[in-house]
Amino acid sequence: MPESTQDTNLPYAIRAYSAERLRDALKKMYLVRKFEEGAEDSYMRGLIHGTMHLSIGQEASAIGSTMGLTDEDKITSTHRGHGHCVGKGADLGKMFAEFFGKETGYCKGRGGSMHIADPSKGNLGANGIVGGGLPIAVGAALSAKRLGTGAVTVCFFGDGANNEGAFHEALNMAAVWKLPVVFVCENNKYGMSTSTERSTAVKNIAERAAAYAMPGVTVDGNDFSAVTEAVDAAVARARAGDGPSLVENVTYRWRGHSKSDRNRYRTKDEINEWMGRDPIPAMAKLLMDHHIVTEDDVAAIEAEAEGIIKDAIEFATSGPDPKVEEVIRDVYTPEATA
Amino acid sequence: MNAQNKPELRELSYAEAIREAMDIALEDDPSVLLMGEDIGVYGGAFQVTGDLVDKYGTDRVLDTPISELGGAGVAVGAALTGLKPIFEFQFSDFAALAMEQIVNQAAKVRFMLGGSVSVPLVMRFPAGSGTGAAAQHSQSIEAWLGHVPGLKVVQPSTPEDAKGLLLAAVADPDPVMIFEHKILYKMKGHVPEGYYTTPIGKAAVRRAGKDVTIVATSIMVHKAMETAEKLSADGIDAEVIDLRTVRPMDRDTVLDSVRKTGRLVCVYEGVKTLGVGAEISAMVAESDAFDFLDAPIVRLGGAECPIPYNPELEKAVVPQVPDISAAVRDVVQGRV
Numbered sequence: 001m002p003e004s005t006q007d008t009n010l011p012y013a014i015r016a017y018s019a020e021r022l023r024d025a026l027k028k029m030y031l032v033r034k035f036e037e038g039a040e041d042s043y044m045r046g047l048i049h050g051t052m053h054l055s056i057g058q059e060a061s062a063i064g065s066t067m068g069l070t071d072e073d074k075i076t077s078t079h080r081g082h083g084h085c086v087g088k089g090a091d092l093g094k095m096f097a098e099f100f101g102k103e104t105g106y107c108k109g110r111g112g113s114m115h116i117a118d119p120s121k122g123n124l125g126a127n128g129i130v131g132g133g134l135p136i137a138v139g140a141a142l143s144a145k146r147l148g149t150g151a152v153t154v155c156f157f158g159d160g161a162n163n164e165g166a167f168h169e170a171l172n173m174a175a176v177w178k179l180p181v182v183f184v185c186e187n188n189k190y191g192m193s194t195s196t197e198r199s200t201a202v203k204n205i206a207e208r209a210a211a212y213a214m215p216g217v218t219v220d221g222n223d224f225s226a227v228t229e230a231v232d233a234a235v236a237r238a239r240a241g242d243g244p245s246l247v248e249n250v251t252y253r254w255r256g257h258s259k260s261d262r263n264r265y266r267t268k269d270e271i272n273e274w275m276g277r278d279p280i281p282a283m284a285k286l287l288m289d290h291h292i293v294t295e296d297d298v299a300a301i302e303a304e305a306e307g308i309i310k311d312a313i314e315f316a317t318s319g320p321d322p323k324v325e326e327v328i329r330d331v332y333t334p335e336a337t338a
Numbered sequence: 339m340n341a342q343n344k345p346e347l348r349e350l351s352y353a354e355a356i357r358e359a360m361d362i363a364l365e366d367d368p369s370v371l372l373m374g375e376d377i378g379v380y381g382g383a384f385q386v387t388g389d390l391v392d393k394y395g396t397d398r399v400l401d402t403p404i405s406e407l408g409g410a411g412v413a414v415g416a417a418l419t420g421l422k423p424i425f426e427f428q429f430s431d432f433a434a435l436a437m438e439q440i441v442n443q444a445a446k447v448r449f450m451l452g453g454s455v456s457v458p459l460v461m462r463f464p465a466g467s468g469t470g471a472a473a474q475h476s477q478s479i480e481a482w483l484g485h486v487p488g489l490k491v492v493q494p495s496t497p498e499d500a501k502g503l504l505l506a507a508v509a510d511p512d513p514v515m516i517f518e519h520k521i522l523y524k525m526k527g528h529v530p531e532g533y534y535t536t537p538i539g540k541a542a543v544r545r546a547g548k549d550v551t552i553v554a555t556s557i558m559v560h561k562a563m564e565t566a567e568k569l570s571a572d573g574i575d576a577e578v579i580d581l582r583t584v585r586p587m588d589r590d591t592v593l594d595s596v597r598k599t600g601r602l603v604c605v606y607e608g609v610k611t612l613g614v615g616a617e618i619s620a621m622v623a624e625s626d627a628f629d630f631l632d633a634p635i636v637r638l639g640g641a642e643c644p645i646p647y648n649p650e651l652e653k654a655v656v657p658q659v660p661d662i663s664a665a666v667r668d669v670v671q672g673r674v
């Protein structure tokens with residue numbers, strides 16, 4: 001949760017969070033980047049099978065949106081969810097172990113990249129189904145309200161997901177029942193190859209909020225402070241019992257949609273332009289400008305993240321494989337089938 | 339399947355064969371259009387539509403938003419009113435989002451309206467495991483749709499049939515659901531040039547044999563063929579039937595074979611329980627072919643769990659050649 005408030009001329013994040021929290025946020029952004037670079041490298045070397053969806057370029061959205069959450073708060077995530085996991089405090093070793101299909105992974109090797117979850121930290125999981133998490137987030141918010149836990153649910157989804165029926169049904173119920181949920185759209189301009197211009201009737205996804213009588217804002221999703229300001233306000237509103245909001249973080253994925261993307265639907269210039277708006281150096285600059293870190297500190301934080309990733313890969317590769325005999329173990333709850 | 343012996347025959351991959359069928363359908367009939375997610379400039383998640391958008395334009399190779407329920411429903415409505423949509427699901431698993439339109443609308447509208455309308459709709463479903471895409475991107479759900487009167491459900495196992503069944507589906511006045519196995523997309527085989535159809539509802543005997551009948555679907559046909567070749571070295575002569583159509587099922591081909599061999603093993607990738615093999619077995623058990631059985635019927639299907647991510651687990655939950663081989667030996671040698 002945001003901690004302090006001082007000079008209103010300062011950017012929101014600088015006002016709201018301690019130096020320690022901000023340094024930690026920068027570290028997490030590096031962790032997401034280096035986790036995904038490590039995953040990509042492992043994939044190229046044939047150590048990982050399947051596919052993966054990298055969020056490189058979108059780190060400010062993931063880490064900024066989870067900044068104000070506690071372990072009691074919930075998130076639902078997407079196929080592009082590594083950043084959300086890290087934001088919610090996931091262990092990088094267990095994430096890599098899942099990638100490598102190990103018994104020591106978050107899903108014991110059953111789920112892979114698209115299903116990483118950590119219910120102990122309020123992370124209800126990535127999802128292989130576009131839009132699958134939207135009504136689930138509303139359900140988590142219903143629980144919080146009925147059980148009086150005070151928890152808020154942040155529901156991540158992409159611009160593409162806003163054209164699924166589940167999006168519209170979920171937002172409507174959340175609004176009708178005034179539930180403590182924040183819908184965070186990570187608008188990276190494309191659902192796979194299809195641009196929002198070609199798929200979506202409104203210009204900004206946030207305009208959809210009006211149809212469900214909730215506030216909707218569009219922010220620069222590569223600006224950490226702008227993201228935290230918008231999401232924290234929506235979380236505060238949800239906590240106060242005033243119902244759901246929609247926040248749209250406009251951002252960009254640098255990599256292809258998945259490992260099979262020929263990038264034929266967008267230009268090199270567009271990709272390069274967005275690569276020039278890297279959210280991580282922008283965050284480092286924000287912290288340096290406000291004397292929270294020095295250039296040396298930034299280098300040290302980056303090196304620390306690199307070390308964590310190295311250890312995580314080591315933990316993951318040395319872990320045991322799941323046992324084939326146990327494959328159906330978790331289909332049902334043991335007590336129920338006994 | 340025996341193109342290796344005839345090098346002069348033209349070979350295409352399964353994906354290319356499907357693309358060629360769609361190309362012919364688009365060329366021949368202006369009412370045909372392709373619909374689906376990322377089938378245009380992207381070429382489809384598995385590059386099956388490929389460059390067809392360059393030839394036919396974005397009006398006839400129509401990228402939909404990520405809206406499976408709506409997209410399927412639009413296809414149903416278009417099929418009711420003069421168009422012939424070929425609708426691609428990015429993965430067969432996403433049919434779950436569109437079940438309303440497939441099951442309650444497309445399958446039933448002709449019947450409910452007393453036969454006054456038809457729904458000439460084709461849906462294509464990339465299906466099956468083996469890609470490491472885990473539980474929500476690897477299912478074999480042909481039995482779900484095979485359970486619905488009003489739908490026809492096919493599972494081509496070769497490039498030749500992939501083209502022929504698609505063209506038969508386009509020519510069919512009723513909704514036809516085509517399950518394409520993702521692992522087969524790159525498989526090459528002989529594909530005749532030009533227009534032809536492969537009959538819906540007709541199985542193919544891929545290998546004649548006298549000791550045991552193996553009825554297989556989709557990718558399992560290839561595993562069954564491999565098994566049969568291996569077993570022939572040990573003097574076991576298996577007949578392999580490629581079911582090709584799940585609904586309506588080819589009763590005659592299966593029963594004739596069982597009457598001849600007296601033994602039946604069903605091999606399919608979908609979950610074993612309540613799957614395609616249950617229907618094949620029941621068909622035999624309810625007929626006179628039952629009297630010809632010398633051994634209990636054996637089914638090999640997917641394990642009773644979602645498809646796991648770990649590659650070893652993923653392999654373990656669907657029948658593999660050694661599993662089929664062991665089962666066939668047991669049946670033939672009276673160990674069941």
Ligand SMILES: Cc1ncc(C[n+]2csc(CCOP(=O)(O)OP(=O)(O)O)c2C)c(N)n1
Nearest residue numbers: 080128129130158159160161190191192432
């Ligand atoms: C129901 C469903 N339809 C289609 C897909 C295939 N698919 C996976 S991600 C994706 C694009 C999603 O776009 P968006 O929501 O904008 O998220 P992004 O990938 O851009 O992060 C598609 C079409 C899916 N997984 N689930």
Ligand SMILES: [Mg+2]
Nearest residue numbers: 158159190191
């Ligand atoms: Mg997107």
